[in-house]
Amino acid sequence: MILQTSISSPIDDIIIQATNKGVSYVGFYPKQSYTHTPIEQVTNQAVLICAEQLNEYFSAERTSFDIPLDTHGTPFQNSVWQALLTVPFGKTMTYGDIANKLNNPKAVRAVGAANGKNPISIIVPCHRIIGANAKLTGYAGGLARKQWLLKHEGLI
Structure with missing residues (x-):
């Protein structure tokens, strides 16, 4: 299951997606799941932490991130x-x-x-x-x- 939310930012809305392992996508355009797993508009801890830390970054209160990631690449x-x-x-x-x-x-x-x-x-x-x-x-x-x-x- 991919969990998704979006936040407003000074450079447009940002889509955040996460699995139960961590954040798997942060970007400006809706992205379909790499596994075609259904995407739900709900949040989990990784999504909430990511949204909070991104808001802090845009408010000049944060310069680094401490977020679990779930990357899928070669x-x-x-x-x-x-x-x-x-x-x-x-x-x-x-x-x-x-x-x-x-x-x-x-x-x-x-x-x-x-x-x-x-x-x-x-x-x-x-x-x-x-x-x-x-x-x-x-x-x-x-x-x-x-x-x-x-x-x-x-x-x-």
């Missing part, structure tokens, strides 16, 4: 998402930096692809990844939202 995608969790609030890294963290410097494009498939926006901070030329690159939530998030964190 082993490589999961390793990229784990590396993203090490990028602190107020800092950016490049796709190359993440590839180097994974001891796979030639995997820059694969890191970019995994970054783009991140199902847990903001919590797993894919918005903090920029191009090697220090320019903003793609963001599944849209570049305007990425720019807002980076500005919120004092980066632009």
Whole structure:
């Protein structure tokens, strides 16, 4: 069973989904379950904690998250998402930096692809990844939202 709620934020409504293991999706568009499990508009502890912590983040009261996650990706995608969790609030890294963290410097494009498939926006901070030329690159939530998030964190 996937449990879902949404919250309002300065950059649009955010959908939060969780399983009994943890948060499985945070994003700006309704997402169907990866297992086609029914989605119910109810909450559980993970959804409530996530909503509370996201509200604190948007109110500039929180710079990191402590939320159980239930990610579903390939082993490589999961390793990229784990590396993203090490990028602190107020800092950016490049796709190359993440590839180097994974001891796979030639995997820059694969890191970019995994970054783009991140199902847990903001919590797993894919918005903090920029191009090697220090320019903003793609963001599944849209570049305007990425720019807002980076500005919120004092980066632009």
